[in-house]
Amino acid sequence: GAGVSQSPSNKVTEKGKDVELRCDPISGHTALYWYRQRLGQGLEFLIYFQGNSAPDKSGLPSDRFSAERTGESVSTLTIQRTQQEDSAVYLCASSRNAGGQETQYFGPGTRLLVL
Amino acid sequence: GENVEQHPSTLSVQEGDSAVIKCTYSDSASNYFPWYKQELGKRPQLIIDIRSNVGEKKDQRIAVTLNKTAKHFSLHITETQPEDSAVYFCAASIEGNTPLVFGKGTRLSVIA
DSSP: OOOOEEEOSEEEEOTTOOEEEEEEOOTTOOEEEEEEEOTTOOOEEEEEEETTSOOBOTTOOSTTEEEEEOTTSOEEEEEOSOOGGGOEEEEEEEESSOBTTSOOEEOOOEEEEEO | OOOEEEEOSEEEEETTSOEEEEEEESOTTOOEEEEEEEOTTSOOEEEEEEETTOSEEEETTEEEEEETTTTEEEEEEOSOOGGGOEEEEEEEBOSSBOOOEEOOOEEEEEEO
């Protein structure tokens, strides 16, 4: 079946603009995660969703970052008033459920460049 | 919360030699430890994982060992090949609704 997909694959924006990144998880996966990966760095957890439970937003770096998920399907990550330090690859992952031992399947990422 | 440290940050080995990457974690309640491989420009992919009820797991040329007392786990790659060149990430989590905490990654280069 189809894997995790993300769009756009690349996004160039000007400082101060808002951007919206999209993630389509694997069908049937109830858990969805967003990570940020700066150039040459590790995976920085941002937020995750599990079914209808309240999302864990503990990794969001500022109130400019927000995310929504419609049921157990698509999720959007919004960054308002983008800054140059927001430049990174934003990775989405999904798993069957949010149990810590579930394999996470990653999407290809959205490469964001803020000029 | 959980903190995962990974060493070394870069590793170069000759083709055919072994490579070892080590991680330590801080939360003794963590009980799931996966390893992900990320090739250049591609998405991370799970290569092996281990749970706290075992001390070692092997899959062909890849093995992972876990020492819960010392709170560290390691990835071992034997008979390395150029296609093993990638960034490897370790991670840890506690069973239940908690996300994975990743190490900062190790860039492995296998020199032919």
